[in-house]
Amino acid sequence: MSSAGVSSVDSSTIAIKGLLAKAQEVKPDGGVEPALTTQDFEGGVEEVGKQNVASNKDYAAIETACRNIFYALLASTSIEESPFGEVWNLLDIISILSDLEICEPSLLFWLVEELLDTQTIDGCRIVFDYLDSRRERITAKHFKAKNLIILRACNELLRRLSRAEDTVFCGRVFIFLFQSFPLGDRSSVNLRGEYHVENITVFEDLLPSADLKAGDGMEVDQKEEMEETEQYAAKTEAAAAAEPTKNAAENPENTLKAVKFDGQDEKTQEKPTDMDVLYPVFWSLQEDFSTPTRLFDDINLQNFQKGLSSTLIKFKEVQQDLQARGTSKLPDDGKRGVKRKRNGLEDELSSSFNPKYLTSRDLFDLEISDLAFRRHVLVQALILIDFLLSLTTKAKRKLEHTSNKSVLYTYTLSEDNAKWATSMRSEIAIYLQQGPEGKFYYRMVDTVLSRDKNWVHWKAEGCPPIQRDPVSAGDYSEAEKGTQKACANKRLRATPMGSLDLRFLSDGGDTDGMEKLKDPERYTIPTADSFRGPIAEDDFDMDMAKTGEEKQQATDARASKLWRTLRIASKSKLNLFDKIDDGNNLQALFQPEEEESKEKTEVEGTEQTSDQPAKESKPNGAEQKMVDENEAEVPPETTAK
Incomplete structure (x- = not known):
């Protein structure tokens, strides 16, 4: 760039070259680390800033x-x-100048992109060593002016990288x-829900085995090739129509060799499919994986179910x-044909090689035998x-409440298909947990898929902002202050x-409070008669209550006193409980003891009178003698009276 x-x-x-000279003194080795700061230049950056102010912030200069120094x-x-x-060092200087708004904020990433x-x-890779070491610093300020350039540079680099050979770098x-x-x-974020439909998997169209045995050294002209092609097409149609009958006649037990999915015989579905039959079915699944909306068609969904079931x-x-056979292959066995020393299972599972699987029929058997390949497909x-x-x-x-209708589909999965999907998912989960580190592998996959649902x-909600503003x-x-106050010692x-x-x-007052607590009335069990007055007052309150709430309070108070009265009376007047009818007629409990004894005597006399007929019995001789002796002991005064 000429600027003469x-x-x-x-x-x-001249100013920037002076900063580079000072940077050379600070970092004589010329490596990526350490990062240069403003203090390393001892005020030299401020001088560049003053010149920029004098020229009205001439970012272009x-x-x-x-750029001239960089090129x-x-x-x-x-x-x-x-x-x-x-x-x-130059990139570090530019980063410092952009943070101080002395140059264009995006200048650093423009130069990194070039x-x-x-x-x-x-x-x-060395450039990314620099970017990784300075990431927090170069993205801390003016990120909105840099984000598009960062995204463009990284995407261009990803297009150059091989996903198979440069997996770690990607x-x-x-x-x-x-x-x-x-x-x-x-x-x-793929807001519109677009799929990578350009990813088309091309695989071979297998010919019948009889045609594969044709000689390779025979030379034919174009006319003969066309005739053979027509004959092959007719032969294929005839063979396809006669194949089921022929197989059933020659070998009935092999009629179930190909997997059928009519749902009539469960044993049929358990029969593994032949490799030649499975090959086109297996690779046709990739079209469904790249374009899931194809499964909205019932025919495509049925074919997908058949293909996935036979594959599993x-x-x-x-x-x-x-x-x-004891030869279960680890995830990366035999990769790229390079012999390397293995340090155990951990090195195998943590290898960075990400293969690009080929669709050749000759490699299909070997790919199916690879555990990593099977896991990748599942x-x-x-x-x-x-x-x-x-x-x-x-x-x-x-x-239903989400706003991004582009990722919401009108298609609804039926209950039968939902049951099939649920059962198939559980079968795949069980299978993935088998093999070396199977449980760890499935747990990792399940965690990623669970988070992807969130x-x-x-995205269906329209990607609302999830970033929170910093605390002021x-x-x-x-x-x-509140935390200190809550944790301080309180008086x-x-x-x-x-x-x-x-x-x-x-x-x-006159008496001590402790003496009041010793009053026998506090711990002496009251008598049943002491509740007679309070119960009568509660009865009166119930009759005079004006509202339902007042009546309910009086009823609860009376029930409490009644229960305590019956509890106390049960120890001495249990025989009178028969006279109490559902809490009424409590007067029997409150009678004095003399009246109770008198009443008891009357009751006993009544019982005796009612039990024996009214006739006088003459005392015998011994009884008559005792009566005479008692009368003789009575004083004369008493007799005279």
């Missing part, structure tokens, strides 16, 4: 000066060499994006065969089954809340 003769650019170039360094040094450290375009994949790029952008940012049955058969099936279960009536009822619900200084200080009150006032113990 422009005084502002020349002065900015500083940008031109930085010169790229042309003269390689990223693997130590002199390339001046580029990292730097990524000029480097190989290995060089881009993960670093995604992690950098996730950590840079806010959690509720819409840049990574075959996976179970392969798993049993490998376990029986996880895709779990994702699609969860999508189907989100279309049930019960699940759609939870999303994100789907958030005033609220923080008030909360701090007890003279009369704490809810405590009993015990002043009556000492302020008893």
Whole structure:
């Protein structure tokens, strides 16, 4: 970029080169670390700021000066060499200038984007070492001016990377994006619910085995090839029509070799499918995985159910065969044909190789034998089954209030299909928990899918903001004061809340309060007669009550006194309880003891009179003698009276 003769650019170039010279003194090694700060330049950054103010914040002059220095360094040094450290120093200086609003905030990422375009994949890894080490610093301020450039640069880099060979690097790029952008940012949200329909899986059309045995060395012209093609098409149609009858006649037990899904015989579904038959069925599932809305058609849904069921049955058969032979393959066995020393199961499961599976028929048997391949396919099936279960009536009822109608579908899954999806999901879950680290693998997958449901619900609501504003200084200080006050040692009150006032113990007047507590009336059981008056008062209150509430209070008070009266009277007057009728006629309990004894005597006399006839009996001789002796002992005065 030419800037000859422009005084502002020349002065900015001299100032920035002076900062680079000071940075070279601070970091003579030229590495990525440590990051440069404002204090390392001893006021040099402020001088650049003063020049910028003098030129009315001429961002273009500083940008031109930085680009000229940047391009010169790229042309003269390689990223693997130590002199390339001046580029990292320049980027640190630009970051400081942008934070101080001396240059354009997005200038740093403009240069990083160009730097990524000029480097190989290995060089881009070094650039990301710099970005990872400075992430918090370079995204702390003016992020709105930088976010689109960050997103564009990372997406361009991801297009260059191979998902199979550079899996770890792709993960670093995604992690950098996730950590840079806010959690509720819409840049990574597919609001319109679009699917990757361009991802088409191409697989072979298998020919019958008889045609596969044709000689390879025979040369034919175009006419003969066309004739053979027509003959093959006619032969195929005839063979397809006669195949079921022929198989049934020759070998009846093999008529169930291909999996049938008519639901009439459960044993039929348990028969594993032949590899040649399973091959096109298996790879046709990828179309449903990439475009789930195809399953809204009943025919496509039935085909998907058949294909997934036969695939799972075959996976179970392969798993049993490998376990029986003791050759169950670990997730990454035989990858890329490279022999490496293994450090155990942990290294196998944590390998970074992410294969791009091929659809060749010759590789199909080997791919089915790979545990990682089977798990990969079944996880895709779990994702699609969860999508189907989100279309049930019960699940759609939870999303009725949402606003993003583009991800809400009018299609409703029937109850039968919902039962099939639920049972198939449980079967896949049981299968994934088998094998090396199976339970850990399924727990990880289930956790991710469970959290993804929350994100789907958030997207259906139109992605409302989930970011909370920071707590203000005033609220923080008030909360701090309240916490200190709550945790401070408190002085007890003279009369704490809810405590009993015990002043009556000492302020008893002439008598001490403790003596009052010793009064026998406090612990002596009252007599039944003591409740006679209170019960009568309650009866009077019940008769004079004007409202239902007053009458209810009087009724409850009378019932309480009546219960205590009966409890006390049960110890001495239990024989009188027969005269009490449902709490009435209590006068029998309150009679004095003399009247009770008199009444008792009268009752006994009455009983005796009623039991024996009225006739006089003459005393015998002994009784008559005792009467005479008693009369002789009576004093004369008494007799005279």
